Amino acid sequence: xxxxxxxxxxxxxxxxxxxxxxxxxxxxxxxxxxxxxxxxxxxxxxxxxxxxxxxxxxxxxxxxxxxxxxxxxxxxxxxxxxxxxxxxxxxxxxxxxxxxxxxxxxxxxxxxxxxxxxxxxxxxxxxxxxxxxxxxxxxxxxxxxxxxxxxxx
Amino acid sequence: xxxxxxxxxxxxxxxxxxxxxxxxxxxxxxxxxxxxxxxxxxxxxxxxxxxxxxxxxxxxxxxxxxxxxxxxxxxxxxxxxxxxxxxxxxxxxxxxxxxxxxxxxxxxxxxxxxxxxxxxxxxxxxxxxxxxx
Numbered sequence: 126x127x128x129x130x131x132x133x134x135x136x137x138x139x140x141x142x143x144x145x146x147x148x149x150x151x152x153x154x155x156x157x158x159x160x161x162x163x164x165x166x167x168x169x170x171x172x173x174x175x176x177x178x179x180x181x182x183x184x185x186x187x188x189x190x191x192x193x194x195x196x197x198x199x200x201x202x203x204x205x206x207x208x209x210x211x212x213x214x215x216x217x218x219x220x221x222x223x224x225x226x227x228x229x230x231x232x233x234x235x236x237x238x239x240x241x242x243x244x245x246x247x248x249x250x251x252x253x254x255x256x257x258x259x260x261x262x263x264x265x266x267x268x269x270x271x272x273x274x275x276x277x278x
Numbered sequence: 279x280x281x282x283x284x285x286x287x288x289x290x291x292x293x294x295x296x297x298x299x300x301x302x303x304x305x306x307x308x309x310x311x312x313x314x315x316x317x318x319x320x321x322x323x324x325x326x327x328x329x330x331x332x333x334x335x336x337x338x339x340x341x342x343x344x345x346x347x348x349x350x351x352x353x354x355x356x357x358x359x360x361x362x363x364x365x366x367x368x369x370x371x372x373x374x375x376x377x378x379x380x381x382x383x384x385x386x387x388x389x390x391x392x393x394x395x396x397x398x399x400x401x402x403x404x405x406x407x408x409x410x411x
Contacts, residue, residue: 160298168295169348170328172320199302201315205323209315213305218399220314220391232391236306243392 147193153210156200157184163202172204178225183208185226190254194261215263219256231256280370281383286359289332290371290385291345292316294352296407301352304399310406312354314391314398324389331373334381342404345381352407360400361385365393 163174183200187210199211203222210221216237222230233242233256244252294300294312301310319327330345332355346353361369369387376382389397 156298163298167298168300168316169293169351170320199313201300201313202298203315203318204320205318209313211302211313211315213302216305218305218395220395222315222391230391232395234392234395241392243390 146188146191147195149195149197150187150191152197153187153191153200154184157208160200160202160208167202168204170204172202173206175202175208176206176225179203179206179208179223182223182226182229183210186210186221186223186229186253190250190257192261195257196260196265212260215260215265217256217260217263219260221253221256229253233259279372280362281372284331284358284371284373284383285333286357286362288358289355290329290358290361290383291332291335291342291404292327292329292354292356292401293346293348294354294403294405294407295348296350296352296409299407299409301403301407302398306399310403311398312352312401312403314394316354317394317397317401324394325386327385327389328374329371329383329385330379331381331383338381340381346405347378350408351405352403353405354401355404356397356401361397364396364400366390367393 157180160175161180165174166172167174196212196214201209201211203209207222207224212219216235218234220232227247229246231242231244231246231253242252246253294316300313300316302313304311317327318324335345342353358371367388369385372384372386374382374384
């Protein structure tokens with residue numbers, strides 16, 4: 126079934142622009158706010174500061190698909206101006222690179238089975254929804270989520 | 279042409295910013311590693327990624343700290359042979375000395391996000407970036 130991120134997001138917009146979807150969502154918002162002050166060459170390799178489209182897209186994505194069961198992600202700027210949301214936990218390696226709200230790259234690897242997904246999502250975001258849902262549904266078998274805050278799953 | 283004078287065991291060094299902190303704790307090793315985002319490139323869709331040649335750096339009596347260049351930055355290392363032989367497409371490594379890094383080289387070749395994740399997971403953090411301030 127096709128899941129348009131804009132459809133998901135539209136539902137969430139009924140009550141507020143960005144609905145609070147738990148700690149993972151709040152962490153993305155915090156990082157997005159921090160990254161908005163980055164300047165070009167932040168990485169010393171002439172990297173671009175994150176674009177407004179990427180910052181907004183990351184926040185929109187988190188608002189659309191995160192819930193209380195999603196572990197807190199790592200959030201990174203990418204030298205091409207996008208924003209990367211990443212997890213290394215629950216036997217999954219998940220990387221979501223947000224170029225903009227309607228252009229998102231997903232890479233997922235299940236370390237247990239070796240199953241991988243590598244996909245560029247522009248219309249159908251069901252792969253991202255499924256990846257995040259898979260992550261949220263798994264038992265927390267270690268504590269390798271993003272540091273600095275205590276996370277209770 | 280791949281520069282064969284750069285041996286497979288030679289280290290390729292990549293700076294790791296401390297703000298934002300570009301490290302992630304690996305669930306398999308429990309150790310910090312540089313995120314794959316660290317190995318992405320500004321403009322070439324990751325076709326050309328800048329690195330510093332470790333062997334030449336040390337032979338010039340410079341240190342890993344010199345390669346980190348920016349105060350507080352960390353430094354990651356991946357072996358040349360790994361990037362040549364373990365990604366979806368074969369990579370070539372060429373010397374590309376530049377004004378502020380005479381030991382500068384480029385890892386050239388198409389790289390998928392899976393490839394960049396593999397580089398990240400096979401890299402070693404020689405210097406951890408300082409805590410964010």
